[in-house]
Amino acid sequence: MRELVRTRIGWTDLPGHVRSAVEEILGDRVVEAVSQPGGYSPGTADRVRTAAGRRAFVKAVSPAQNARSVALHRAEAAVTAVLPAHAPTPRLLGYHDDGEWVALVLTDVDGRHPATPWRADELDAVLGALETMAAALTPSPVAHVPTAAERLTHDFTGWHRIAADPPARLDPWARTHLDQLRHAAERGLVALDGDTLCHLDARADNLLIDATGTVTVVDWPHACRGPAWLDTMTLLVNVRLHGGHDTDALLRRLPLTAGVDPDALTGVYAGLAGYLLDAARQPPPPGIPTVRAFQQAQGDALLPWVRQRLRDRTIG
The missing domain is CATH 3.90.1200.10 (Aminoglycoside phosphotransferase (APH), C-terminal lobe)
Known part of the structure; x- marks a missing residue:
């Protein structure tokens, strides 16, 4: 029994400066974002595609959704950044933290x-x-x-x-x-x-x-x-x-x-x-x-x- 989050925000709900920061990490404009089901964070969980076809997974949250989720995103970024490439885990492509919004840009797993x-x-x-x-x-x-x-x-x-x-x-x-x-x-x-x-x-x-x-x-x-x-x-x-x-x-x-x-x-x-x-x-x-x-x-x-x-x- 997997209960899904019903209050999750999406890519278009992110402030413009957060979306811009993600696009800077990816080096291109995001043209598609598909929200993913499952899990318990109220922040975004989107598989994104850029104009050039690059894909990534973006998760972002602020205290307005849940303050503890912000701390968890920061902890995840610190760990994922140093996971070895031979482990069966995603890679961290980049990270945005403006003191309010925290966004992780990770390799997309199809x-x-x-x-x-x-x-x-x-x-x-x-x-x-x-x-x-x-x-x-x-x-x-x-x-x-x-x-x-x-x-x-x-x-x-x-x-x-x-x-x-x-x-x-x-x-x-x-x-x-x-x-x-x-x-x-x-x-x-x-x-x-x-x-x-x-x-x-x-x-x-x-x-x-x-x-x-x-x-x-x-x-x-x-x-x-x-x-x-x-x-x-x-x-x-x-x-x-x-x-x-x-x-x-x-x-x-x-x-x-x-x-x-x-x-x-x-x-x-x-x-x-x-x-x-x-x-x-x-x-x-x-x-x-x-x-x-x-x-x-x-x-x-x-x-x-x-x-x-x-x-x-x-x-x-």
Whole structure:
């Protein structure tokens, strides 16, 4: 279930000086712009074509749409600018920041999002790309990003906030196992050591597959340094959400996760579930009305898996 942004602005909504800055980066006049669906930013997301036929992808936002999106665009520009050419990621062609509007001009990927529910062939292609990406981004080529533990410390205390103020619709099992969930999330946080540059938001709408089957991982504002297996295991949250695959079997089979302590993986999933279910009950961010429902859906899909993994580990 991919909820689309309904409040996204487009190329023609950008101020003239921002459009001019983009055209200066491209070295030509933009004659076509097609807004792209998916994602949760209220800013532009346009595939553009210039008079000479050059193509690029432009994303731009200002605080008038969402102040946090501005910070995320700046973070993404800083990361994308130094990603190595051999990684399955887009290249940053240029960047405009006038203190209000932030615009990124990236290489255009002529592709589409993977189908959901996930097709087996596309899932295999994406998992292979994440393995290739982890190798390409180890050691991390970006020094200035936080570690995964730093990035997720607050998120992984979601169960503490839920215990202090339980929502009315809290799952009955979770209500009676809050201590176990808190402790599992704490174990997961400790396990997030590593020097791989991680995307941290691998899901279908942040992936593009072109006509040759090549996968590109897009949207890098949440990048961090962590274990090589982190993006693979977080992608499986999206797979779990849409159904149709044995995610436990995948964890045991995939090269990046097969040798990881199962308790560590369970702990990370517990931390993510607490974050999602706590975040879902907050008011929606300005300009992003659908994200809370998406967080709730992910949390609802993830919690039974966490419950199963904790139960199986206790029985075993």
